[in-house]
Amino acid sequence: MVNVHVYITLKEGVLDPQGHAVQNSLTALGYEEVEKVNVGKWLRLEVADGNNLDSRVENMCEQLLANPVIENYTYHVEREAKV
Amino acid sequence: MVNVHVYITLKEGVLDPQGHAVQNSLTALGYEEVEKVNVGKWLRLEVADGNNLDSRVENMCEQLLANPVIENYTYHVEREAKV
Amino acid sequence: MSLQLEPTAEEIHAERLYADIGVKDHEYERIVQLMGRKPNYTEIGLFSVLWSEHCSYKHSKPLLKQFPSTAPHVLQGPGEGAGVVDIGDGQAVVFKVESHNHPSAVEPYQGAATGVGGILRDVFSMGARPIALLNSLRFGPLTTPRMRYLFEEVVAGISGYGNCVGVPTVGGEIQFDDTYDGNPLVNAMCIGLIDQNDLQKGIAAGVGNTVMYVGAATGRDGIHGATFASEELNEDSADKRPSVQVGDPFTEKRVLEACLEVAKSDALVGIQDMGAAGLTSSAAEMASKAGTGIAMNLDLVPQRETGMTPYEMMLSESQERMLLVVEKGKETEIEVICEKWDLETAAIGTVKEDMRLTLTFHGDVVADVPVTALTDEAPVYDVPSEEPADFREHQQRPVWQPQSSDYNETLLQLLSQPTIANKEWVYDQYDHMVQTNTVVMPGSDAAVLRIRGTEKALATSMDGNSRYIALDPKEGGKIAIAEAARNIICSGAQPLALTDCLNYGSPEEPSIYWQMEQSTAGMSEACRTFDTPVVSGNVSLYNETNGEAIYPTPVVGMVGLVEQLDHVTTQPFKQAGDVIYIIGEAEPAWGGSELQLVEDGKISGQVPTMDLELEQARQQQVLAAIRAGLVQSAHDIAEGGLAVALAECVMGTELGADVSMKDDVAELFAETQSRYVISVAVEDAEAFEQAIPAARCYGTVTDEKVLRMKTTEGQKLIEQPTDELHHVWKGAIPCFLKSKA
Amino acid sequence: MKAAVIVFPGSNCDTDMSYALSDFTDAETVDLVPYTAESVAEYDAIFLPGGFSYGDYLRSGAIARFAPVMQSVIAEAEQGKTVLGICNGFQILLEAGLLPGAMKRNKDLKYICRTVDVKVENADTRFSGEYEKGETLRIPIAHGEGNYECDGQTYETLKKNNRIVFTYEADVNGSTGQIAGITNEAGNVLGMMPHPERAMETLLGSEDGRRLFTSVYRHWRDTHVVTT
Numbered sequence A, B: 001m002v003n004v005h006v007y008i009t010l011k012e013g014v015l016d017p018q019g020h021a022v023q024n025s026l027t028a029l030g031y032e033e034v035e036k037v038n039v040g041k042w043l044r045l046e047v048a049d050g051n052n053l054d055s056r057v058e059n060m061c062e063q064l065l066a067n068p069v070i071e072n073y074t075y076h077v078e079r080e081a082k083v
Numbered sequence C: 001m002s003l004q005l006e007p008t009a010e011e012i013h014a015e016r017l018y019a020d021i022g023v024k025d026h027e028y029e030r031i032v033q034l035m036g037r038k039p040n041y042t043e044i045g046l047f048s049v050l051w052s053e054h055c056s057y058k059h060s061k062p063l064l065k066q067f068p069s070t071a072p073h074v075l076q077g078p079g080e081g082a083g084v085v086d087i088g089d090g091q092a093v094v095f096k097v098e099s100h101n102h103p104s105a106v107e108p109y110q111g112a113a114t115g116v117g118g119i120l121r122d123v124f125s126m127g128a129r130p131i132a133l134l135n136s137l138r139f140g141p142l143t144t145p146r147m148r149y150l151f152e153e154v155v156a157g158i159s160g161y162g163n164c165v166g167v168p169t170v171g172g173e174i175q176f177d178d179t180y181d182g183n184p185l186v187n188a189m190c191i192g193l194i195d196q197n198d199l200q201k202g203i204a205a206g207v208g209n210t211v212m213y214v215g216a217a218t219g220r221d222g223i224h225g226a227t228f229a230s231e232e233l234n235e236d237s238a239d240k241r242p243s244v245q246v247g248d249p250f251t252e253k254r255v256l257e258a259c260l261e262v263a264k265s266d267a268l269v270g271i272q273d274m275g276a277a278g279l280t281s282s283a284a285e286m287a288s289k290a291g292t293g294i295a296m297n298l299d300l301v302p303q304r305e306t307g308m309t310p311y312e313m314m315l316s317e318s319q320e321r322m323l324l325v326v327e328k329g330k331e332t333e334i335e336v337i338c339e340k341w342d343l344e345t346a347a348i349g350t351v352k353e354d355m356r357l358t359l360t361f362h363g364d365v366v367a368d369v370p371v372t373a374l375t376d377e378a379p380v381y382d383v384p385s386e387e388p389a390d391f392r393e394h395q396q397r398p399v400w401q402p403q404s405s406d407y408n409e410t411l412l413q414l415l416s417q418p419t420i421a422n423k424e425w426v427y428d429q430y431d432h433m434v435q436t437n438t439v440v441m442p443g444s445d446a447a448v449l450r451i452r453g454t455e456k457a458l459a460t461s462m463d464g465n466s467r468y469i470a471l472d473p474k475e476g477g478k479i480a481i482a483e484a485a486r487n488i489i490c491s492g493a494q495p496l497a498l499t500d501c502l503n504y505g506s507p508e509e510p511s512i513y514w515q516m517e518q519s520t521a522g523m524s525e526a527c528r529t530f531d532t533p534v535v536s537g538n539v540s541l542y543n544e545t546n547g548e549a550i551y552p553t554p555v556v557g558m559v560g561l562v563e564q565l566d567h568v569t570t571q572p573f574k575q576a577g578d579v580i581y582i583i584g585e586a587e588p589a590w591g592g593s594e595l596q597l598v599e600d601g602k603i604s605g606q607v608p609t610m611d612l613e614l615e616q617a618r619q620q621q622v623l624a625a626i627r628a629g630l631v632q633s634a635h636d637i638a639e640g641g642l643a644v645a646l647a648e649c650v651m652g653t654e655l656g657a658d659v660s661m662k663d664d665v666a667e668l669f670a671e672t673q674s675r676y677v678i679s680v681a682v683e684d685a686e687a688f689e690q691a692i693p694a695a696r697c698y699g700t701v702t703d704e705k706v707l708r709m710k711t712t713e714g715q716k717l718i719e720q721p722t723d724e725l726h727h728v729w730k731g732a733i734p735c736f737l738k739s740k741a
Numbered sequence D: 001m002k003a004a005v006i007v008f009p010g011s012n013c014d015t016d017m018s019y020a021l022s023d024f025t026d027a028e029t030v031d032l033v034p035y036t037a038e039s040v041a042e043y044d045a046i047f048l049p050g051g052f053s054y055g056d057y058l059r060s061g062a063i064a065r066f067a068p069v070m071q072s073v074i075a076e077a078e079q080g081k082t083v084l085g086i087c088n089g090f091q092i093l094l095e096a097g098l099l100p101g102a103m104k105r106n107k108d109l110k111y112i113c114r115t116v117d118v119k120v121e122n123a124d125t126r127f128s129g130e131y132e133k134g135e136t137l138r139i140p141i142a143h144g145e146g147n148y149e150c151d152g153q154t155y156e157t158l159k160k161n162n163r164i165v166f167t168y169e170a171d172v173n174g175s176t177g178q179i180a181g182i183t184n185e186a187g188n189v190l191g192m193m194p195h196p197e198r199a200m201e202t203l204l205g206s207e208d209g210r211r212l213f214t215s216v217y218r219h220w221r222d223t224h225v226v227t228t
């Protein structure tokens, strides 16, 4: 069993209303050092290890997890099973 | 300028209806090797480097970014500014 | 925690571990007596939730008994998931209100969302399709970031859940007051519609029948939620966080559709939702109502987490679950329906003759308790009550006099009070149109929903001004009912019945118990006068923070029937030239008024009096005039008095008003009861005056967008452009939310 | 005309849509078709209703796009059959790639339910034939993710080919070009966020939505009933 972490954000150039709102709130709370915020998704998948893990994960992302029209994704595989 | 990545998930044991729906959908699409899915948030903050970065990020998480009642957070600081 | 680590019956006794889960010493002794032995950990857990205030009403039962609950049109009073009222044509309306105050204080989004989920299940478990949601909210002033956060998240939670399930949120009410600073209130009400033949009950009848579990799997969420709801909030509350449940409206929607299908199946014997105290209360109550027992094998309960103990399973408050009793041999009928909606089901037990709740786990009997010990034998307390000193004091104060002299300024100030201000910021986030029956949307006195296929409609409103009740619980209790009824009348409907949510501090405090007694007595009296029985309700006690109780806050949710769609009436003025009538004389009683609060920052003195006979007579006159087609618009005079009521009649229209009156601050701003602003077309004026002799002509609706109020001598009292009034009124809440301080 | 209203798990405007069709058009059949159906080939027009299919978890419409019935819906759409997605239905059509672009959360991050002014930009489609170009309609919106996003080139193409059928008269949710509804290139698939099925009766506030459904019906009649 491996943990696959998938990270999804809006593409560069796509306006991120959520990121914008979070940044404004942070500024209001006095965290003026924060200059930009993007809000994306983090999915953790517990996957039975096997052949083609990478290509299968990529397919999952393209097909379902991310919307390629506006989103980019990256992922990494955590091989040591979590305790 | 550094990039701070904040990762937020629901606490262990808290119902994750989104994760559940995504997993079901992956199974229906033939990705039967996926045994569990959790959906969380990933925030990328561009922050002016400075003193107390860590404690300030922790405060941001506790105060605003995560909901400590049902969520856990972790973060890491990416020191090399992104190109 | 694994089973082996659970304390033994002896340890529970010796170390008074029962106290940690809210069981008092004498209650523990009574439990031992009823069982004939010391309860084990699972068993004491069952008692702790079923004997909590939330499930047993141990401090409030005697008060609830005073409410009238029967009438020829009442098909089901208190005691089932929700009350049921006949509306003719073989149809009935099903409704109830429920509180989710404590969970919402700790996790506002999920607390409010699961409150909506719970009340929906109460209604559809009766076999009724939910057609409307309402909510009654109380917050502290929006001047702190914490309160703005609570407010925004509660609204988001209600919207997130109700919108997804597809039940329109058509109304509600919100008040802001310091008294709720540490303990906000979130009460949700649901209305359902049903063919009377389809009515279901929560009973476990028929020995040998199968007990089935339907819906979401059980996790550890909300364990001890029911007892949590019966304890005061204090600084430790944060530690109880795991007891917050997360809602899944998508599952709820499927459970809803499945249950409505199941309700049509003759395989179904009884059905109840697993609300507070989950599996424990649903099983015990269904058995109790049928005079039977239930044996369940907990290994068969669908589980979301591993290693759950019987204690955890029985006390879990995981959402979106139902318990069904199904005729033996017909389980597959239910399974087929649930499969269609992609829901988990499991046959987990059997109805027994022995009147015991028997639980097995891994082959062992882990609990074996007489059902009646859990339900009927739950304690009922005769609580000492004592009139608080400040009550007399308020009664004996000299009459309070407003200082206001710049009436224009006063009106604008009143309109920008969050309690009076426009609530569009809130209800724009609620889908109030889905199901396409909403004739009158949020924003008028009552919401109106047409009943498809008929010429009838339902009107509904939630009300309860706790400031009056704080000063004078009995009069305040009457006013709460009267105000709800008046709102229903103004929309063109006859009030039918109501549901109530009693939000108070600790009943163990004699002065608070006195408030409970007085206010419910006032409410009961009003209900009798208007013939609006109480058909369901909920009690939420221990609404205190660090020993400071909220104002006594009974909230009323009323439902009325519009006989003909063309009777539907709303509050805005309709047409220039219409005659403006006021019914009722203003009196200088200011206790608890909005103006007093604005001027003094606190409330004091005597509240407006409530003459129930007069109120009833006027209501019927107004309704008769509406039915006779004589009324263009109707609005009751409430918080902020006549000036605010008139402003509300012009706002959002292209119209204005010209009225003249006595030069008297009470005329402008007093909250005297049983008063209305009604506009009438010129050609109907004579007939209207005959129908309601007490109505006095104050002026006319104009096509100049200005509200003008002057003395009979022509001296200006108030002159404000409609748009300016609207701007102030509409901007107030968004303005608070934008402030960063 | 035989109309199918698809019911996904979590759809909640399905019955409203079917009332709109059966009470206000002359459609012979209006069926609520479950998401498990294998084929919708027998229908003349396919309607994807509003709601929260699969809870709208992950992204609105993302999971529904793979519901069993969608294969047939996509096939029929590609063959030129009338397909109309409203609100969640629009989101599903975007996720399915039948229409270009994607939905983001509303610019102020709040769900909005309100009747708004919608402008008819193109009255020459099978969905809008009974409207006048430039006409303003009062139609409710009710969505949290209606902020339509597409790249500049797509937007230009939509504009140039008159595929923008409806726009909002005010910027209600942040949508690119205030877009409220678009068609595919062939003009047989329309997605729109506003809810015409909620604007069928003056009793409920507006009847400006009626002509959308009667347009669809008339188009079908004009193209099918000529010979009889």
Ligand SMILES: Nc1ncnc2c1ncn2[C@@H]1O[C@H](COP(=O)(O)OP(=O)(O)O)[C@@H](O)[C@H]1O
Residues within 6 Å of the ligand: C054, C055, C064, C067, C077, C078, C079, C080, C081, C082, C083, C096, C122, C275, C276, C281, C500, C501, C502, C534, C535, C536, C537, C538, C539
């Ligand atoms: N304030 C009240 N007035 C009238 N009936 C009430 C009141 N509070 C509770 N009831 C009735 O008592 C019964 C049990 O209520 P409750 O325990 O809240 O139901 P549930 O188990 O569905 O949460 C219900 O029928 C309810 O209508």
Ligand SMILES: [Mg+2]
Residues within 6 Å of the ligand: C081, C118, C122, C273, C275, C276
């Ligand atoms: Mg219940």
